[in-house]
Amino acid sequence: xxxxxxxxxxxxxxxxxxxxxxxxxxxxxxxxxxxxxxxxxxxxxxxxxxxxxxxxxxxxxxxxxxxxxxxxxxxxxxxxxxxxxxxxxxxxxxxxxxxxxxxxxxxxxxxxxxxxxxxxxxxxxxxxxxxxxxxxxxxxxx
Numbered sequence: 001x002x003x004x005x006x007x008x009x010x011x012x013x014x015x016x017x018x019x020x021x022x023x024x025x026x027x028x029x030x031x032x033x034x035x036x037x038x039x040x041x042x043x044x045x046x047x048x049x050x051x052x053x054x055x056x057x058x059x060x061x062x063x064x065x066x067x068x069x070x071x072x073x074x075x076x077x078x079x080x081x082x083x084x085x086x087x088x089x090x091x092x093x094x095x096x097x098x099x100x101x102x103x104x105x106x107x108x109x110x111x112x113x114x115x116x117x118x119x120x121x122x123x124x125x126x127x128x129x130x131x132x133x134x135x136x137x138x139x140x141x142x
Contacts, residue, residue, distance in 0.1 A: 057085035
């Protein structure tokens, strides 16, 4: 990231880097996820690929200024972006809400990298991952 603020442009660059690694199915195949069958992995990958295409369409329908500062997206802009990307405004709103959560997480990760200290409440990464899984860390639907 070129700035301290995580933007939708940074998000899209990350998406492109992930695409270069292979399909979601290939990436999931590299991860040691106990108890997930090949069929489950393929279903997750298929759903994920479709969601990523929608996200890419939404972000591509934004101006550079909107990608850099999504907080400027008023109702008219959101309607234009949704129409341009072929999704409902509610889908765009859900994505933007998830992006804000990701932005907070990226800031925390940057703080950890800078200070070398885990933020409060993140002393046990394994417990944190288990907690995320128990809360339904499913791929969001847009």
